[in-house]
Structures are given as C-alpha cells and as structure tokens.
Amino acid sequence: QVQLVESGGGLVQAGGSLRLSCAASERTISSYAMGWFRQAPGKERKFVAAILWNIGITYYEDSVKGRFTISRDKAKNTVYLQMDTLEPEDTAVYYCAAQTFTFASRLMKDYEYPYWGQGTQVTVSS
Numbered sequence: 001q002v003q004l005v006e007s008g009g010g011l012v013q014a015g016g017s018l019r020l021s022c023a024a025s026e027r028t029i030s031s032y033a034m035g036w037f038r039q040a041p042g043k044e045r046k047f048v049a050a051i052l053w054n055i056g057i058t059y060y061e062d063s064v065k066g067r068f069t070i071s072r073d074k075a076k077n078t079v080y081l082q083m084d085t086l087e088p089e090d091t092a093v094y095y096c097a098a099q100t101f102t103f104a105s106r107l108m109k110d111y112e113y114p115y116w117g118q119g120t121q122v123t124v125s126s
Contacts, residue, residue, distance in 0.1 A: 002026040002115040004096045009120030012086055016124070020081040022096030022117055030054045033101035034079040036070060037110055038092035038122075045095070047108040049081060052101055059107055063089075086124045093119040 003025035012018055022034065035050040049070040050059045058070050069082040079096065097113035099105060106112050 002029065002032075002098050004098060004115055004117035006094065006096045006117040006120040009094060009122045011123045011125065014086060014088055014124055014126050016086050017082070017084045018086065018122060020083070020094055020096075020120060020122070022079045022081075024077045024079070024098065026077075029077070029098065031100055032098050033105055033107055034070075034072065035097045035099070035107060035110075035113055036079075036081045037095045037097060038090075039095070039119075040092040043092075045110050047110070048094070050107040051079060053079075054101075061108070083122070086122075088124045088126045090122060091124050092122060094122050095119045 005023045008020040032053045033050055036048040037045050038048050039045040047061050048064055051070045051072055067085045072079045096117040098115040099113045
C-alpha cells in the first residue's frame with residue numbers, strides 16, 4: 001500500500017510560481033509511474049503530468065507544456081511539480097497519484113491509478 005502526501009499549494013498571483021511536493025511512503029516504487037492530476041470546481045479531474053520513476057521519462061498535458069515541470073528525487077522518495085507562469089485557469093485541487101507501470105499503462109487516465117494523495121489547493125488570482 002503506497003501512501004502519498006502532497007504539500008506546497010497556496011495562493012499566488014497570475015504569472016507566479018509554486019512547487020508541489022508528493023512524498024511516497026513506499027520505498028519499492030522503482031517500477032511505478034507517478035502522476036499529477038487536478039480538479040477545478042464543478043469539473044472532472046484531469047491529467048496534468050506524469051513521470052516514470054525508474055527512468056525519468058515525463059509526459060504533460062498540452063496546456064501545461066513549457067510551464068510545468070515534473071521531477072522526482074529518488075533519495076527523498078518524492079515527486080515534484082514545478083509550476084511557472086501560472087494562470088487563473090490553473091486554479092484547482094491538485095492530486096498526486098501512483099500506479100505500477102507496465103507498457104500497457106495509460107498514464108493520462110485517472111482510473112489507472114490505485115493510489116492517491118489527499119490533494120492540495122492551488123489558487124491563482126488574476
């Protein structure tokens with residue numbers, strides 16, 4: 001059972017930056033894929049970014065490419081989401097998620113991830 005704890009959300013002005021962290025309890029996650037999703041009020045949860053823990057390959061949703069960066073620190077068992085040039089449309093609850101990666105994994109589908117954090121609020125003011 002993997003436990004995920006997010007931190008780093010908050011209120012920021014448009015154009016600003018935030019870094020989200022997701023600490024994983026399980027140390028045998030070398031075969032995992034870690035994802036970030038977000039859910040705005042009244043909307044469905046959507047994929048933001050993912051990283052393959054072992055080899056570091058990254059994937060992004062089109063609207064965040066060039067602004068957000070996902071990374072991981074193996075020593076700290078932590079995945080990060082660096083968010084730059086934030087826009088009001090980025091306002092949402094951000095969730096960290098984990099799944100055992102296989103070549104059949106669909107990284108952009110939230111239902112593929114069995115493990116989830118509690119979420120952290122990100123609010124971008126205009």
